[in-house]
Amino acid sequence: xxxxxxxxxxxxxxxxxxxxxxxxxxxxxxxxxxxxxxxxxxxxxxxxxxxxxxxxxxxxxxxxxxxxxxxxxxxxxxxxxxxxxxxxxxxxxxxxxxxxxxxxxxxxxxxxxxxxxxxxxxxxxxxxxxxxxxxxxxxxxxxxxxxxxxxxxxxxxxxxxxxxxxxxxxxxxxxxxxxxxxxxxxxxxxxxxxxxxxxxxxxxxxxxxxxxxxxxxxxxxxxxxxxxxxxxxxxxxxxxxxxxxxxxxxxxxxxxxxxxxxxxxxxxxxxxxxxxxxxxxxxxxxxxxxxxxxxxxxxxxxxxxxxxxxxxxxxxxxxxxxxxxxxxxxxxxxxxxxxxxxxxx
Amino acid sequence: xxxxxxxxxxxxxxxxxxxxxxxxxxxxxxxxxxxxxxxxxxxxxxxxxxxxxxxxxxxxxxxxxxxxxxxxxxxxxxxxxxxxxxxxxxxxxxxxxxxxxxxxxxxxxxxxxxxxxxxxxxxxxxxxxxxxxxxxxxxxxxxxxxxxxxxxxxxxxxxxxxxxxxxxxxxxxxxxxxxxxxxxxxxxxxxxxxxxxxxxxxxxxxxxxxxxxxxxxxxxxxxxxxxxxxxxxxxxxxxxxxxxxxxxxxxxxxxxxxxxxxxxxxxxxxxxxxxxxxxxxxxxxxxxxxxxxxxxxxxxxxxxxxxxxxxxxxxxxxxxxxxxxxxxxxxxxxxxxxxxxxxxx
Numbered sequence: 001x002x003x004x005x006x007x008x009x010x011x012x013x014x015x016x017x018x019x020x021x022x023x024x025x026x027x028x029x030x031x032x033x034x035x036x037x038x039x040x041x042x043x044x045x046x047x048x049x050x051x052x053x054x055x056x057x058x059x060x061x062x063x064x065x066x067x068x069x070x071x072x073x074x075x076x077x078x079x080x081x082x083x084x085x086x087x088x089x090x091x092x093x094x095x096x097x098x099x100x101x102x103x104x105x106x107x108x109x110x111x112x113x114x115x116x117x118x119x120x121x122x123x124x125x126x127x128x129x130x131x132x133x134x135x136x137x138x139x140x141x142x143x144x145x146x147x148x149x150x151x152x153x154x155x156x157x158x159x160x161x162x163x164x165x166x167x168x169x170x171x172x173x174x175x176x177x178x179x180x181x182x183x184x185x186x187x188x189x190x191x192x193x194x195x196x197x198x199x200x201x202x203x204x205x206x207x208x209x210x211x212x213x214x215x216x217x218x219x220x221x222x223x224x225x226x227x228x229x230x231x232x233x234x235x236x237x238x239x240x241x242x243x244x245x246x247x248x249x250x251x252x253x254x255x256x257x258x259x260x261x262x263x264x265x266x267x268x269x270x271x272x273x274x275x276x277x278x279x280x281x282x283x284x285x286x287x288x289x290x291x292x293x294x295x296x297x298x299x300x301x302x303x304x305x306x307x308x309x310x311x312x313x314x315x316x317x318x319x320x321x322x323x324x325x326x327x328x329x330x331x332x333x334x335x336x337x338x339x340x341x342x343x344x345x
Numbered sequence: 346x347x348x349x350x351x352x353x354x355x356x357x358x359x360x361x362x363x364x365x366x367x368x369x370x371x372x373x374x375x376x377x378x379x380x381x382x383x384x385x386x387x388x389x390x391x392x393x394x395x396x397x398x399x400x401x402x403x404x405x406x407x408x409x410x411x412x413x414x415x416x417x418x419x420x421x422x423x424x425x426x427x428x429x430x431x432x433x434x435x436x437x438x439x440x441x442x443x444x445x446x447x448x449x450x451x452x453x454x455x456x457x458x459x460x461x462x463x464x465x466x467x468x469x470x471x472x473x474x475x476x477x478x479x480x481x482x483x484x485x486x487x488x489x490x491x492x493x494x495x496x497x498x499x500x501x502x503x504x505x506x507x508x509x510x511x512x513x514x515x516x517x518x519x520x521x522x523x524x525x526x527x528x529x530x531x532x533x534x535x536x537x538x539x540x541x542x543x544x545x546x547x548x549x550x551x552x553x554x555x556x557x558x559x560x561x562x563x564x565x566x567x568x569x570x571x572x573x574x575x576x577x578x579x580x581x582x583x584x585x586x587x588x589x590x591x592x593x594x595x596x597x598x599x600x601x602x603x604x605x606x607x608x609x610x611x612x613x614x615x616x617x618x619x620x621x622x623x624x625x626x627x628x629x630x631x632x633x634x635x636x637x638x639x640x641x642x643x644x645x646x647x648x649x650x651x652x653x654x655x656x657x658x659x660x661x662x663x664x665x666x667x668x669x670x671x672x673x674x675x676x677x678x679x680x681x682x683x684x685x686x687x688x689x690x
Contacts, residue, residue, distance in 0.1 A: 001346055002474040007424055008448045010474045051666050079352055080533055088433030088492075089660035090453045094536065098658075098671040103353045103533040105461065106658075106673075108435045108451030116450065127472035129347040129355045147433075188425055188448040191439065313443075313451075315434035321396050326443040328451075 002126050006220025008213075009187040016125035017179035018172050018334070019073075019132070021294045022066035023287030024059060026141070026167030032268045037291040039066050045142065045167055052142035053091050056169075059283070060085065060096035060138035063169035067134065067290070071173040075100045078173070079130035082117045084108050085138050085282050086165075087147060088316065092138045102134070111202075111235055112189070113137040114170055114286035115309025115330040121174045122183035122332070131175055138169035139281030147316050148199060162200040163237045163280035166267055170286025172294070180298040180337035187217040187331040191313065195324045199314060202280055203240025203264070205325035206310040210236060211247040213308055213329040215254060225256045229336075230305045232293060233329075234285020235264030237278030240310070263288045285309055289334075297336030304335050347471050351565025353558075354532045361470035362524035363517050363679070364418075364477070366639045367411035368632030369404060371486070371512030374624075377613045382636040384411050390487065390512055398436050401485035401514075404628070405430065405441030408514035409481050412635070416518040420445045423518070424475035427462045429453050430483050430627050431510075432492060433661060437483045447479070456547075456580055457534070457675050458482040459515055459631035460654025464677040466519045467528035476521055483514035484626030492661050493544060507545040508582045508625035511612055515631025517639070525643040525682035532562040532676040536658065540669045544659060548585025548609070548622055550670035551655040555581060556592040558653055558674040560599060570601045575650045577638060578674075579630020580609030582623030585655070608633045630654055634679075642681030649680050 003011045022039045030041030040062060047055040060083070068075060081100070084107035085092040097104065109116035117135035124130045142152055144165040150156050174183065192209040210233050218224060225231060236244055241262045248254040263285040264278035289307055296302040313326045348356045367384045375386030385407060392400040405428070413420060426445070429452035430437035442449060454461035462480035469475045487497055489510040495501050519528065537557050541550040555578050563569060570576060581589055586607045593599040608630040609623035634652055641647040658671045 002472045004424075004474055004476065051662075053660075053662060053666065079349075084451075084453055086434075087660065088662065089431075089455065089658065091660035091663060094658040094660075094671050095663065095668065098536040098538055101535055103535050104673060105465065105533055106429075106453030108429055108453045110434065120450065123472065123474055124468075127347045127468065127474070129349055129468055129472070131349065188450055190446055190448050191443040193443055313434065313439040315398075315432065315436035315439075317396075317398060317433065318436060318440065321398065323440065326439050328449060 002123055008216050009185060009220040011185045012122055012126040012183055014126050015182040016122040016174050017177055018181040018294060019175050019177050019179050020067050020071035021172035021290035022063050022070060023170045023291035024063045024066060025287050029166055029168050029267055034266060034288060034292055038287060052140055053087060056092035056138055056140035056143050057096035059169045060092050063171040064097060064134055064136050067171035067173050075102050078102045078132055078134050080105055081134040082107055082121045083136040084113050086110055086144050109328060109330060110311030110313050111280055111282050112309035112311030112328055112330050113282045114289055115307055115332050118172060118183060119186035119330055119332040125174050125176060134171055134173055136171035137282040137286045139165050139283035140167045141165045144281060158274055158276055159200050160276050161239045162276045163202055163264060163278050164275050165281035166279050166284035168283030168287035170283060170290035172290055181294055182335045183332060184335045185333045187213055189213040189329040191326045191328050193324050193326040197324045199319040202312045203237040203277055204243055205312045206327040207236055207240040207243035207247060209327040209329040210244050210308055210310045213331050214248060215252040217331045225259055228259060228304055228306045229302045231256050231260045232305055233262045233308045233310055235280040236262045236310055237264040239277045297334055300337045302336050307332050307334060347468055353561050354530060354565040356530045357467055357471040357528055359471050360527040361467040361519050362522055363526040363639060364520050364522050364524050365412050365416035366517040366635035367408050367415060368515045368636040369408045369411060370632050374511055374513050374612055379611060379633060379637055383632060397485055397487035398432060401437035401483055401488050402441035404514045405437050405483035408516040409442060409479055412516035412518050420447050423447045423477055423479050425450055426479040427452055427466045428481040429458050431455060431489050454673060454675060455656030455658050456625055456627050457654035457656030457673055458627045459634055460652055460675040460677050463517060463528060464531035464675055470519050470521060479516055479518055481516035482627040482631045484510055484628035485512045486510045489626060503619055503621055504545050505621050506584045507621045508547055508609060508623050509620050510626035511624050511629035513628030513632035515628060515635035517635055526639055527680045528677060529680045530678040532558055534558040534674040536671045536673050538669050538671040542669045544664040547625055547657045548582040549588055550657045551672040552581055552585040552588035552592060554672040554674040555589050555653055555655045558676050559593060560597040562676045570599060570604055573604060573649055573651045574647045576601050576605045577650055578607045578653045578655055580625040581607045581655060582609040584622045586610060642679055645682045647681050652677050652679060
């Protein structure tokens with residue numbers, strides 16, 4: 001059962017287990033450096049649907065169904081699904097999962113959603129409130145871009161600090177069963193807002209939240225970065241990664257440069273056109289954590305990682321009203337199967 | 346600590362307590378039958394802000410700060426706030442609470458959010474993950490109407506089945522301390538969608554979800570409606586209330602007509618112009634539960650209620666894409682200070 005060890009950090013003492021996980025992506029993500037890791041790559045980003053939102057819903061459902069199926073379970077075995085996405089009223093999630101007939105707890109954490117849902121689902125399992133539950137999220141380049149920035153048809157040039165919203169979804173089944181990967185602790189983040197108003201500069205907006213959550217997590221657990229094979233942020237991109245490392249070093253005296261990876265820098269070939277500062281979107285870290293990292297934790301290639309999901313809590317209206325971008329980061333510790341650390345991937 | 350007693354229902358055995366609660370409303374709500382119950386009535390629905398969304402944020406923050414202050418606490422005493430609202434990316438919440446420096450878990454449940462946040466916050470406290478936490482939500486007629494339906498300036502006539510989104514917010518501080526009101530169990534709902542496509546007919550869309558959650562709750566707990574002084578739904582309005590009672594009676598053989606109240610029928614004088622089928626919005630049930638019902642539970646006038654928050658999970662885009670309205674209802678049991686049942690209010 002959960003043990004509170006600080007204002008924001010909780011240890012999960014019963015070792016809730018990741019029974020299975022799945023990541024599904026669009027064509028561009030499938031063509032990237034991690035393309036071989038995903039459970040499914042959709043060549044048609046529109047998924048034969050008549051709107052991008054419906055395509056995202058299909059992607060979300062596919063991730064959830066794949067994870068449940070990999071666990072050898074069916075939807076009726078799942079006590080609850082904790083999920084959300086970037087779209088207004090979490091449309092990708094609610095319309096994606098409505099036919100599954102699984103009790104549903106809607107979450108909102110923007111691109112931090114996979115960390116938020118993993119953390120909270122594991123806490124539910126650890127508390128005894130549920131036996132088996134799903135954590136999931138999704139994003140779609142086209143539904144996100146038209147919502148937060150400009151109509152796709154406009155074809156405007158993207159500034160160098162912009163990130164490319166991933167067309168991707170991830171899901172994990174968490175339960176009491178034995179397994180190679182467990183969720184051992186979590187740290188819920190506070191909202192940080194240092195006044196960034198550029199909706200194209202998510203990395204700068206989110207870096208202070210990531211720095212705050214990492215610093216709080218290390219302080220409350222009494223750990224150092226070296227206690228983790230990898231500190232994985234999602235999705236700060238090149239601009240945000242640079243800022244995070246500098247903020248942690250200058251403000252907190254914490255050096256993570258030796259074992260830090262950012263999902264925003266892993267999904268695409270960074271030299272590709274329009275990728276600019278890297279990847280973003282709920283589905284970016286979700287699909288990478290639920291495939292690449294879970295696999296390496298399960299095999300023992302990685303022993304323990306700190307996954308820090310980062311979210312920019314802007315709305316589609318707030319930049320138009322001159323508002324700055326509140327951001328948040330939630331952290332969750334994933335423990336692998338063996339005790340041999342191999343460094344960051 | 347939590348005890349799972351069915352797929353959807355959890356007993357909270359440590360009796361997490363409602364330490365304090367607050368409801369704040371706009372002028373129209375303050376002029377209604379419950380006007381005297383609220384902690385604050387804002388005469389100016391715009392709150393001196395330059396957008397309706399910023400006004401909703403102010404309302405949300407006011408409810409949270411009032412509840413924390415009534416508990417004799419300050420923001421730094423709160424381990425986490427679980428909150429959300431109707432707006433895209435939960436703008437009323439995130440921008441409302443960002444200065445409070447409280448760890449934040451974003452929820453999405455549309456108008457079911459107060460039940461969802463009360464349930465989940467109490468579960469967190471019961472599990473030992475947090476000591477003291479806040480559950481809150483808000484809605485604003487003007488920000489909701491322009492988002493989901495038509496520009497306010499259009500001044501279109503509202504159909505008789507339409508509900509009036511409340512300008513209101515509610516917040517509750519929940520903790521381990523002793524108090525007169527405790528949260529004793531909860532039932533998370535499943536998404537129901539019977540094909541209603543009229544974004545003006547929330548009551549009809551949500552009634553099946555409310556019926557499902559109430560039926561599941563009674564079955565999993567082995568209780569009958571008579572075990573509750575009141576089954577309080579929020580916010581079905583006149584159309585949805587009629588449908589809920591009929592669905593429960595015909596499909597489940599459950600008669601709640603003797604002890605059922607709907608928050609949507611309590612907030613306004615139902616004969617007033619444009620109120621039509623009643624009130625709706627996250628803030629409707631939130632402000633009524635956090636004042637009227639908490640007070641009666643605390644005094645012993647009510648012994649035990651089942652609060653069933655109902656949410657229509659449509660997005661601002663989904664009706665325009667021809668989609669029907671997925672809905673959900675979450676239930677939470679609130680136990681009062683004394684053992685004398687006085688019937689529904």
